[in-house]
Amino acid sequence: MIExxxxxxxxxSGGKPFYALKxxxxxIKKNEFVSIIGKSGAGKTTIVKLIIGQEKPxxxxxxxxxxxxNNLDSKILQNLRRKIGVVHQDYKLLPxxxxxxxxxxxxxxxxxxxxxxxxxxxQVLEIVNLENxxxxxxxxxxxxxxxxxxIARALIHQPDLIIADEPSGNLDxxxxxxxIEIFKRIHSLGKTIILLTHNKDVVDNLKKRVITLDGGRIIxxxxxxxxxx
Amino acid sequence: xxxxxxNRIIKYGIKNFWRQKFTALSVIFVLFVTIxxxxxxxxxxxxxxxIIAQIKERVDIAVFFKKGTEEGKIFxxxxxxxxxxxxxxxxYISEEKALESFKEKHQNDKYYLDALExxxxxxxxxxxxxxxxxxxxxxxxxxxxxxxxxKDYIEKISYFENKAIIEKLFRIISNVRNFIIIxxxxxxxxxxxxxxxxxxxxIFAKKEEIKTMHxxxxxxxxxxxxxxxxxxxxxxxxxxxxxLIFFFTLPYLGSKTQEWLSGFxxxxxxxxxxxxxxxxxxxxxxxxxxxxxxLAVKKYSKEV
Numbered sequence: 001m002i003e004x005x006x007x008x009x010x011x012x013s014g015g016k017p018f019y020a021l022k023x024x025x026x027x028i029k030k031n032e033f034v035s036i037i038g039k040s041g042a043g044k045t046t047i048v049k050l051i052i053g054q055e056k057p058x059x060x061x062x063x064x065x066x067x068x069x070n071n072l073d074s075k076i077l078q079n080l081r082r083k084i085g086v087v088h089q090d091y092k093l094l095p096x097x098x099x100x101x102x103x104x105x106x107x108x109x110x111x112x113x114x115x116x117x118x119x120x121x122x123q124v125l126e127i128v129n130l131e132n133x134x135x136x137x138x139x140x141x142x143x144x145x146x147x148x149x150x151i152a153r154a155l156i157h158q159p160d161l162i163i164a165d166e167p168s169g170n171l172d173x174x175x176x177x178x179x180i181e182i183f184k185r186i187h188s189l190g191k192t193i194i195l196l197t198h199n200k201d202v203v204d205n206l207k208k209r210v211i212t213l214d215g216g217r218i219i220x221x222x223x224x225x226x227x228x229x
Numbered sequence: 230x231x232x233x234x235x236n237r238i239i240k241y242g243i244k245n246f247w248r249q250k251f252t253a254l255s256v257i258f259v260l261f262v263t264i265x266x267x268x269x270x271x272x273x274x275x276x277x278x279x280i281i282a283q284i285k286e287r288v289d290i291a292v293f294f295k296k297g298t299e300e301g302k303i304f305x306x307x308x309x310x311x312x313x314x315x316x317x318x319x320x321y322i323s324e325e326k327a328l329e330s331f332k333e334k335h336q337n338d339k340y341y342l343d344a345l346e347x348x349x350x351x352x353x354x355x356x357x358x359x360x361x362x363x364x365x366x367x368x369x370x371x372x373x374x375x376x377x378x379x380k381d382y383i384e385k386i387s388y389f390e391n392k393a394i395i396e397k398l399f400r401i402i403s404n405v406r407n408f409i410i411i412x413x414x415x416x417x418x419x420x421x422x423x424x425x426x427x428x429x430x431x432i433f434a435k436k437e438e439i440k441t442m443h444x445x446x447x448x449x450x451x452x453x454x455x456x457x458x459x460x461x462x463x464x465x466x467x468x469x470x471x472x473l474i475f476f477f478t479l480p481y482l483g484s485k486t487q488e489w490l491s492g493f494x495x496x497x498x499x500x501x502x503x504x505x506x507x508x509x510x511x512x513x514x515x516x517x518x519x520x521x522x523x524l525a526v527k528k529y530s531k532e533v
Contacts, residue, residue, distance in 0.1 A: 052444065054444060054533050075448075078443075078446045078447070079446070081444065081445060082445075082446035084446075086445075092437075092440075092441045092444060092445075093441070094438050094442070095438060096245060096435070105445070105447075108234075108451070109445065109446060109447045109448065110446075111230060111233075111234075113233070114233065153445075
């Protein structure tokens with residue numbers, strides 16, 4: 001499904017280069033549930049940006065469903081992005097659209113019919129407990145609600161791959177477990193999930209594959225890994 | 230699918246417009262000022278063109294013939310002059326007709342009539358009044374007459390008497406034209422820049438939203454479409470406001486211009502040329518609004 005081949009990403013800070021990722025290689029198969037863990041600045045978010053084509057690697061290549069996404073034409077890249085549901089760390093919600101419209105928008109851009117939208121959107125909003133906030137704007141939501149909306153938006157079109165960057169960052173333990181349950185359920189439907197987190201409890205309870213990053217390098221990749229940092 | 234997407238884009242365009250009424254109002258106001266100013270300049274240019282055409286129409290030259298020149302010879306000369314391509318009309322005024330016109334013009338002016346009585350004889354000369362398509366051609370026509378075989382029959386040509394005034398008039402006309410063109414260009418560039426930047430600023434406020442739309446995989450139609458719909462609403466409302474103001478104020482101004490400019494009614498001009506004016510307003514607005522939208526949205530969507 002996803003393959004990183006010797007990927008490096010260099011950023012510049014104060015004119016000096018530093019490696020956000022250095023020579024990173026891993027492969028995630030279809031229907032896998034992988035947690036990528038690491039401290040702040042370990043390179044987790046860079047991995048998300050590289051997968052959705054928001055950034056390009058300076059070295060190496062990234063394959064998504066066998067296609068090198070480094071030099072994709074913008075139309076094909078947009079098409080690829082529609083196959084991935086991303087829960088961004090900073091939510092990236094559409095501020096001028098209501099909760100319902102934020103979720104509907106994704107269905108609309110993939111070309112869903114009005115019937116499908118009217119059937120699926122309320123269901124997903126119910127799953128993330130936002131059915132009573134359908135007509136609220138993101139600015140009227142709490143941090144946890146925004147996060148749940150971001151999750152609803154990432155799930156609504158049942159993408160092939162779901163990437164969640166710190167999805168439990170603003171949630172209490174009860175909501176965190178609930179969200180992880182949702183991810184597990186989606187995974188059981190045959191979807192691939194990449195969870196980027198530094199939440200030890202989440203990782204240890206999942207008992208799934210864990211890739212550990214430190215300073216932009218992979219320091220471990222265990223099939224039933226634990227939080228080791 | 231296309232209809233569904235179109236409906237969705239129109240829905241978002243209208244919603245965005247309504248939800249950001251104040252930003253929309255500022256863009257509409259600036260666009261309104263731009264369209265209004267340019268339309269006013271356009272109408273001013275049409276009015277000045279009419280005035281210039283009227284002035285040109287009134288400028289002519291008269292060729293006066295020596296006493297005793299046979300009428301047949303004058304008709305021969307008249308036909309010859311009519312053959313000059315730039316000449317539009319050549320009118321023969323006999324000595325008698327010139328005298329009659331003078332008497333009619335000064336029928337209440339005893340001083341002139343007494344002076345005429347004292348002379349006893351008809352002092353007026355037969356003449357040909359010549360009108361050309363372009364008054365700038367008068368020197369050429371005059372030169373032609375002076376060098377022709379008829380020069381011995383000619384007493385005088387009025388052009389030489391009025392040369393200084395005619396040339397001054399042409400200079401004024403040319404200066405007025407240049408002034409209008411320069412004002413149009415400078416003012417046009419200024420208002421275009423202001424409108425362009427206002428639209429870009431209104432889109433700058435949605436910079437993060439555009440980036441997010443691009444990140445979640447929105448196609449070009451979903452990225453640009455709602456902004457284009459919003460832009461169309463700006464254009465429609467601005468043009469509507471602008472033309473309504475013209476429609477209600479120009480009748481008053483029209484009666485004034487009719488009085489001052491011997492028959493030119495600016496309101497009638499506006500009414501009869503409304504489709505041309507609307508086309509110009511739409512083409513101009515669409516060019517400026519759509520180009521600023523496309524450039525801004527492209528810029529922000531490319532940032533991700």
